[in-house]
Amino acid sequence: MSQYRLEIRVKPRPGLLDPQGKAIHHSLNSLGWSGVADVRVGKAIYIDLEADSPEAARAAAEEMCRKLLANPVTEDYEVALEQEAAAS
């Protein structure tokens, strides 16, 4: 068993109105960043997990996303294996 750190990024699905992103977009524009074309707000979830292999860690994270961390109606997710802690 090794210790893995996973970063799970949950984002609003394309096409879904993201009022939070819109408000931030307006603020950035008014601060002078006129080139900002779009802003979407998602969230990142960091999970420390013990697993047999990087593949197993990733598979577990995918299942967590499907069952709890993301809502398939409104959100997409990405799983990134951030680091593998030094094997003890």
Added chain:
Amino acid sequence: MKVAVITFPGSNCDHDLYKAAQQVGGDASFVWHRERGLDGFDVVLLPGGFSYGDYLRPGAIARMSPIMEDVTAFANSGGPVLGICNGFQILCEAGLLPGALVRNSVLKFRSHDVRLRVERADTLFTSAYQAGQIIRVPIAHGDGNYEADEETLKALEAEGRVVFRYVDRNGEAVESANPNGSWHNIAGIVNEAGNVLGMMPHPERAMEDILGSTDGVGVFTSMMNSLSTAAA
């Protein structure tokens, strides 16, 4: 009518629901979310509030509560289930109703009375109303914007599963009457079988004149009547 009012950590409309059920002659009990079993109950009510502080997504954690397995079984066996506000969000997260409730398009928490058009008077929950009737009940939510994929939305309309819609004083579902950006001004929907209703507005807060409206009473008398008809 034996009524279960499920209480989650963070529910805050459970006492209103309890009282609403009693007002129409129901025999109400609180059921804590960690309890198991709904045997003997005729109706299950999921209250509004902020279960688990709306962490992750509204309703996402509550739907993992032990009692939700029993609520799902109860609903699947045809038992009437009504979820209001956070209860609606929990029903969507649990997959008992399609779609999801996301942040209000205005980014504001909306707390005021709205007008609803009762789209159908032939459901377990609306038989005390007339189809097309306009009722006035309060809303109080930050995440009431109903969203679903296009296929689901089409099916909801085609199958007449939109039960309540936000409307203006003329009964028109115009954009200015939509408090949260919900698709087609949807305020409440039923599942395919018609025994599970989710709605964002609070009929349980419109039960007495002193509360400003009694238009919510019909939801509870409808359930009462449908059950006594079924029993007769």
